[in-house]
Amino acid sequence: MEEFRELLDDCVHCGFCLPTCPTYVLWGEEMDSPRGRIHLMDQLERGGPLTASTVEHFDRCLGCMACVTACPSGVRYDRLIEMTRARVEDDHPRSRGERLLREAIFAVFPYPRRLRALRGPLRAYRRLNLDLAPLLERLSPTLAAMERLTPPPARHVRLPERVAARGERRAVVGMLTGCVQREFFPGVNSATARVLAMEGCDVVIPKGQGCCGALSLHTGRDEEARAFARATIEAFADVDVVVVNAAGCGSAMKDYGAVFAGDQEWAGRAAELSAKTRDLAEFLAELGPRATRHPLELAVAYHDACHLAHAQGVRAQPRRLLGGIPGLEVREVADPEICCGSAGVYNLLRPEAAGELGERKARNVTATGADLLVAANPGCTLQITTALHRRGEHIPVAHTAEVLDASIRGIGKESFISRR
Amino acid sequence: MARLDGLAGRLREIVGAESVITDPAELRTYDCDGLTYHRATPGIVVLPDTAEQIAAIVRACAADGVPYVARGSGTGLSGGALPRTDGVLIVTSRMRRVLAVDAANQRAIVEPGVINLDVTRAARPYGYYFAPDPSSQQVCSIGGNVAENSGGAHCLKYGFTVNHVLACEVVTPDGEIVELAEGPGYDLLGAFVGSEGTLGITTKVTVRLTRLPETVQTLLAGFDTIERAGEAVSAIIAAGVVPAAIEMMDALSIEAAEAAVRCGYPPGAGAVLIVELDGPASEVDAQFARVKELCGEAFEIRVAADDTERGLIWRGRKSAFAAVGRISPDYIVQDGVIPRTTLPEVLARIDALAREHGVRVANVFHAGDGNLHPLVLFDGAEPGAGERAEEVSGRIIDLCIEHGGSITGEHGVGIDKAKYMPRMFTDEDLDTMQMVRCAFDPAGLCNPGKVYPTPRLCGEVPGRRTGVHPLVESGKADLF
Ligand SMILES: Cc1cc2nc3c(=O)[nH]c(=O)nc-3n(C[C@H](O)[C@H](O)[C@H](O)COP(=O)(O)OP(=O)(O)OC[C@H]3O[C@@H](n4cnc5c(N)ncnc54)[C@H](O)[C@@H]3O)c2cc1C
Ligand code: SF4
Ligand code: SF4
Numbered sequence: 001m002e003e004f005r006e007l008l009d010d011c012v013h014c015g016f017c018l019p020t021c022p023t024y025v026l027w028g029e030e031m032d033s034p035r036g037r038i039h040l041m042d043q044l045e046r047g048g049p050l051t052a053s054t055v056e057h058f059d060r061c062l063g064c065m066a067c068v069t070a071c072p073s074g075v076r077y078d079r080l081i082e083m084t085r086a087r088v089e090d091d092h093p094r095s096r097g098e099r100l101l102r103e104a105i106f107a108v109f110p111y112p113r114r115l116r117a118l119r120g121p122l123r124a125y126r127r128l129n130l131d132l133a134p135l136l137e138r139l140s141p142t143l144a145a146m147e148r149l150t151p152p153p154a155r156h157v158r159l160p161e162r163v164a165a166r167g168e169r170r171a172v173v174g175m176l177t178g179c180v181q182r183e184f185f186p187g188v189n190s191a192t193a194r195v196l197a198m199e200g201c202d203v204v205i206p207k208g209q210g211c212c213g214a215l216s217l218h219t220g221r222d223e224e225a226r227a228f229a230r231a232t233i234e235a236f237a238d239v240d241v242v243v244v245n246a247a248g249c250g251s252a253m254k255d256y257g258a259v260f261a262g263d264q265e266w267a268g269r270a271a272e273l274s275a276k277t278r279d280l281a282e283f284l285a286e287l288g289p290r291a292t293r294h295p296l297e298l299a300v301a302y303h304d305a306c307h308l309a310h311a312q313g314v315r316a317q318p319r320r321l322l323g324g325i326p327g328l329e330v331r332e333v334a335d336p337e338i339c340c341g342s343a344g345v346y347n348l349l350r351p352e353a354a355g356e357l358g359e360r361k362a363r364n365v366t367a368t369g370a371d372l373l374v375a376a377n378p379g380c381t382l383q384i385t386t387a388l389h390r391r392g393e394h395i396p397v398a399h400t401a402e403v404l405d406a407s408i409r410g411i412g413k414e415s416f417i418s419r420r
Numbered sequence: 421m422a423r424l425d426g427l428a429g430r431l432r433e434i435v436g437a438e439s440v441i442t443d444p445a446e447l448r449t450y451d452c453d454g455l456t457y458h459r460a461t462p463g464i465v466v467l468p469d470t471a472e473q474i475a476a477i478v479r480a481c482a483a484d485g486v487p488y489v490a491r492g493s494g495t496g497l498s499g500g501a502l503p504r505t506d507g508v509l510i511v512t513s514r515m516r517r518v519l520a521v522d523a524a525n526q527r528a529i530v531e532p533g534v535i536n537l538d539v540t541r542a543a544r545p546y547g548y549y550f551a552p553d554p555s556s557q558q559v560c561s562i563g564g565n566v567a568e569n570s571g572g573a574h575c576l577k578y579g580f581t582v583n584h585v586l587a588c589e590v591v592t593p594d595g596e597i598v599e600l601a602e603g604p605g606y607d608l609l610g611a612f613v614g615s616e617g618t619l620g621i622t623t624k625v626t627v628r629l630t631r632l633p634e635t636v637q638t639l640l641a642g643f644d645t646i647e648r649a650g651e652a653v654s655a656i657i658a659a660g661v662v663p664a665a666i667e668m669m670d671a672l673s674i675e676a677a678e679a680a681v682r683c684g685y686p687p688g689a690g691a692v693l694i695v696e697l698d699g700p701a702s703e704v705d706a707q708f709a710r711v712k713e714l715c716g717e718a719f720e721i722r723v724a725a726d727d728t729e730r731g732l733i734w735r736g737r738k739s740a741f742a743a744v745g746r747i748s749p750d751y752i753v754q755d756g757v758i759p760r761t762t763l764p765e766v767l768a769r770i771d772a773l774a775r776e777h778g779v780r781v782a783n784v785f786h787a788g789d790g791n792l793h794p795l796v797l798f799d800g801a802e803p804g805a806g807e808r809a810e811e812v813s814g815r816i817i818d819l820c821i822e823h824g825g826s827i828t829g830e831h832g833v834g835i836d837k838a839k840y841m842p843r844m845f846t847d848e849d850l851d852t853m854q855m856v857r858c859a860f861d862p863a864g865l866c867n868p869g870k871v872y873p874t875p876r877l878c879g880e881v882p883g884r885r886t887g888v889h890p891l892v893e894s895g896k897a898d899l900f
Contacts, residue, residue, distance in 0.1 A: 013452065013454060027514075028511075029446075053445060
């Protein structure tokens, strides 16, 4: 583990990462801070035992990567925790309950069809040949949020395999549809395809695409992640750019290169896919606006998804795109760098901590007094609306793509807001 | 360790089981502060929530004769918060409430674990801020700032933490909660600030808030050589201008900062100066023009047009320590003070030392007040490199003393520099200081082993001297 050692040694123990770490903010303990976790990894690397308490501190990490942004020494905590999680999965026997919960989550989430089955009434759960009880319990607030947010199945449009550019063609791009996004926020995908087309792109939406592997990758399920990744690489072999509208998926795909480093057969293709992956906002900002924006008189609170802001460094672009809409005012949410607690499947594995973080985020969102919350990750959207609901509040939520789509198509404020 | 087992039980009664740490791997994460060179795994870690809990913890330790050490955010650079393997580490990271912002009286009351920058964040809406700005301000705690009397780039004009603390609630080593405040009589607050956690634990701090300046102007000047930059500093001070800050970085530290935060400093500079002026607009504008003239030798001068550009200029400087991690696997951050006028000579000597020992030294300093931060770079994996770096680092301190300076400007003595104290002070000086300490902590349990090379006096602690201290004998001082 030469590389692991080197990555560890980059940490100079300055503590600059502490205040942006959500678990340090919650509990104020060294071993639940990035610096402390790196110390624990260092102990392991030096032959220390992998105890239950050590595993607990790794498990509590949300993988939000706020520490990567904060670190002046360039410590690759993302790589460190990924490698550590893989080791934990290999070497640490989990209790039956924990195992079942994890199995259940991973038997469902990466598979759009199974996710869809969960959307129906309870009877659907039994069809899955799994001990789902613990999952369902934790899932129920999230499912309830999904129910509230998802349009009725009638509105569920299937996207064609190719959407032609409006006007003169400026680019040909592949589009990832994602699992959660596709099943629960189909409107986001159609808006994305439309915006891309209206901005002059031919949009290729390969039929065979599945999960990109983000959830598995961020939870230490290495083999599973690689299998998903290989399929995704294949699916997008024929396009030069892959546009992704879900932050978690984009960051995982940009990481493929590192995941397959050293794999003779796949390293090259993986690096290629990473290099051509773009977040939607990133891509649109690079491309520059062409379609006319119609006014939308809205005050919008923009939420930085961790996997967009911290993992991909995409902060300015979505704000600029939104700010470019006449009449629209972008408001900042306090403590933008602190995770909302969604973090992939974290809110299912650690409902309490996630709940507290969600509550903090909801409070800060409410304080902006905005008409609309914009978040570019389905997990964040579900998490924050669940937290708002618990506080008895409601703010309409949209994806950056949907706001742009509404503006370009000239859908007025009233009808745009009333739909959500 | 049986003694500690019993104590752990009592501590759990005081703070609750979830706030007492005894798991070995967890304890080890507390084994050092920002100076990783010294490590010791604490016997027990407690995370109290209130002053009363801290008082009870201190009393429990005193009853068992167990030493204890306070810790804030653990960013200290002199090993001040280095734990005791046979003792308790009292961590204030959960005591982070801003209790009051009293804008009308320009003060705020905060718990010790509150992060420096959070005081400013709380005060800013009222038009105020907390002036001491260590580079670690985004993470270091007010308790740590008080203990180290921390400073920062803007201390040239505004002074150190001691100038911004109005009162401290303190748990004394006998477990009493007392209030030390500015006022008539002995300046006990003055003695407490900068005492590096050896006189008690502060549990509540009343800080002075400073009005946000009407205008701020910042420039970045690139010079060919460090001597030229040094001359500009002397010229600015000689002209009677009091900038809020004058900071200097040499080529190597610029390289590091560039690698870390891409701050875009003038390429090819042998040194850069950051000069910041603040205050009423008319005054600042006039002085800023003067400063630009005095930086005439610079090959490039950039003026920050807005807060974003100012932020970028400062980002390079503020990240410099940690950024050195990008260009070297290991490094020692040194902290010494010299009279400003000796800067060129001391720098030349540091350069010679570095060459002689085959190590690289990056220099960052608060040029306005002669506070040097040489960063001695080395690779711990290379045999003997650590020792060579230590040697150079120690010799730099000798240079500071030789030129009439000090062994520390703002990082404190802690464990790391205790050994240098006798180079700067006589035995009598040290004994006198220790008598102050004994007055507060006769049992020697409050952060023992720090600041002084050899514990003396206080009766039961073994020391080199036997018999009565000469000051006591001559009737000039007394033991309490
Ligand atoms: C990258 C970097 C840059 C830095 N830049 C600067 C700088 O520009 N200027 C500067 O002055 N320092 C600087 N420092 C040093 C350090 O940040 C300061 O000394 C800071 O004040 C320490 O605060 P802390 O909360 O981390 O204290 P800790 O490291 O936890 O403790 C420091 C000392 O304070 C004592 N202490 C802590 N809390 C209490 C309490 N409640 N009561 C009594 N004693 C207590 C401890 O026992 C210890 O002796 C820097 C450090 C780093 C890592
Ligand atoms: S990834 Fe997020 S939760 Fe994990 S250590 Fe870093 S900041 Fe903390
Ligand atoms: S991860 Fe980076 S910011 Fe955090 S302690 Fe290590 S070097 Fe400092």
